[in-house]
Amino acid sequence: MLAQIQAFYNRLMQPQTDAPQQEEHSLRLAATALMIEVMRVDDEKSEQETEAIIQASMSRFGVERQEADELMQLAAAELRDATDYHQFTSLINRGYDMPHKLQIVEFLWQVAYADGRLDRYEEHVIRKVADLIYVPHSEFIRLKEKVRQSLL
Numbered sequence: 001m002l003a004q005i006q007a008f009y010n011r012l013m014q015p016q017t018d019a020p021q022q023e024e025h026s027l028r029l030a031a032t033a034l035m036i037e038v039m040r041v042d043d044e045k046s047e048q049e050t051e052a053i054i055q056a057s058m059s060r061f062g063v064e065r066q067e068a069d070e071l072m073q074l075a076a077a078e079l080r081d082a083t084d085y086h087q088f089t090s091l092i093n094r095g096y097d098m099p100h101k102l103q104i105v106e107f108l109w110q111v112a113y114a115d116g117r118l119d120r121y122e123e124h125v126i127r128k129v130a131d132l133i134y135v136p137h138s139e140f141i142r143l144k145e146k147v148r149q150s151l152l
Contacts, residue, residue, distance in 0.1 A: 029075050039111050113151055
C-alpha cells in the first residue's frame, strides 16, 4: 500500500517545475484530509462516510474512483503526521476563493451526516475549520441546514 501511495504522489507531483499542479495537488490533499478528520473524530468510521469522501473528491476534483481512493490514502497519511489543522487550512486560504471554501464546508457536512447522524465532535471540527478558512457563521449554518434538508 505504501508503494501505491508513493506512486500516486510521484505521478501527481511530476514534473517538479510544475508549480500550479503541485499547488492543486496540495489543495486536494488538504481538503481530503479535513474530510477524513470529520469522519474519524467520532471514532465510528462508516462505509457511508468513506463513500461521501470519495464522491466529494470525484465531483470536486474531477478524478476517477481509483485516484480518489489513492488521494484519500495519501491524505490520511498526511493527517497522521499533522499536529493541527493549520497546514491544511492555510493552503485552502491561499488557494481557494470563497465559493470553493463554501463547497469544502458543504462536503464536510456531507461527510458528517453520511452515517445518518451528526456527532457533536464532527460539528466541532467543521465549525473550527470553517472559522480557520474564514467562512462566515451564517454560511456555516446555511450549509449545515442545506445538507440536513437534503437527507430528509
